[in-house]
Amino acid sequence: MERPGPPPIRVALTNSAGRGVFATRRIASGDLMHTASPVVCYPSLATLHSVCYFCLRRLPNATAAPTASYCSDECMEHAEAFHEVEAKADWLAHDEHCRTQGLKYPLLVKRLACMVISGNASADCLDILQPAPLSSGMISEMERGFDLLRDAFIKADIGDEQIAFLNKQWYIGLLARIRINAFRVELAGGSYEDLLSLAAASVATEASVGNAVYMLPSFYNHDCDPNAHIIWLENASARLKALRDIDPGEELRICYIDASLDRDARRAILFEGFGFHCNCGRCLSGD
Ligand SMILES: C[S@@+](CC[C@H](N)C(=O)[O-])C[C@H]1O[C@@H](n2cnc3c(N)ncnc32)[C@H](O)[C@@H]1O
Known part of the structure; x- marks a missing residue:
């Protein structure tokens, strides 16, 4: 059962991993601490026509329609304004580049640009999140995506003032933040009660329906034994x-x-993907 009242957590500085999320009171194993809606999300290209274009819920009937499909009138209304902007432009070159x-x-950046x-x-809106360190090679790879995004808006006659924010610095800064903070959304299926009875909900990779960035979940640090x-x-x-079970004050x-990967593999992925040397207890113990 979801608990009423404020979530039992706060964001504060850690000793060695920047900001983190801490328990403000005792939390029992299996408790739902809080929920979070995405600031921005986008379906993966493989699920584009089989999930809701706004909330990523699976649609009962996959369509081959080139237009966006929604699971409800509510989602369609939430998406109306940014989808109207998106629908003005031709995304063929941009999306083909991504594919x-x-x-x-870059699909999350495209959605956010339309929302702006x-x-x-x-x-x-995502400036507060930690950016990934980027090499000059990574930055030059991002430049093509920036050109394609900006071109699509310019060709669609979106006014200069409306896209004044859309410069290379904004685009690269946003991708640097998304790189560290985006989650792959993997629908677990089954009921919440089923999941609570599992020690850790493990989900198949094919359950992935898209990617999303959240605010509060972005402040959770990583642990190989979470x-x-x-x-x-x-x-x-x-x-x-x-x-x-979590004690008050515990991160x-x-x-x-x-x-389940071995220590070397975990550390390599964390360093290459997120740019940090993991300082969790499991890594430090050599496991
Ligand atoms: C999603 S952010 C988490 C919030 C972040 N600490 C902040 O201040 O915004 C991920 C970043 O936090 C740091 N971090 C997370 N887990 C860590 C860990 N186990 N060891 C060292 N640094 C970690 C790394 O800098 C990583 O790139």
Whole structure:
């Protein structure tokens, strides 16, 4: 059962991993600590026509329609303003670039840019999140995506003032933040009660329906032996649950990767993907 009242957590500085999320009171194993709606989300290209274009809920009937499909009138209304902006432009070149290069994050930037233009989001809404360190090679690879995004809006006659925020610095800064903070949304299926009875909800990779960035979940640090877990049941709305009994003041950490990998593999993925040397107890113990 979801608990009423404020979530039992706060964001504060850790000793060695920047900001983190801490318990403000005792939390019991299996408790749902809080939920979070995405600031921005986007279906993966493979599920584009089989999930709701707004909330990523699976649609009962997959369509081959080139237009966006929604699971409800409510989702369609939420998406109306940014989808109207998106529908003005031709995304063929941009989306083909993402498809051929296997890129998913520029699609989140495209959605956010449409939200900013339509007045659904502010251009600086993700500035508070930690950016990934980027090499000059990574930055030059991002430039093509920036050109394609900007070109699409310019060709669609979106006014200069409306896209004044859309410069290279904004685009690269946003991708740097998305790189560290985006979650792959994997719908678990089954009921919430089923999931609570599992020590850790493990979900198949093919359950992935898209990617999303949240505010509060972005402050959870990583641990290879986590005490918290993020799950998705029916759509991109995230649920943070405790995997163990947690004491007041204890830091809550989730696992960003497959915890069953060996130590070297975990550390390599965390360094290459997120740019840090993991300082969790399991890594430090050599496990
Ligand atoms: C999603 S953010 C988590 C919040 C972040 N600490 C902040 O201040 O915004 C991920 C970043 O936190 C830091 N971090 C997370 N888990 C860590 C760990 N186990 N060891 C060292 N640094 C970690 C790394 O800098 C990583 O890139």
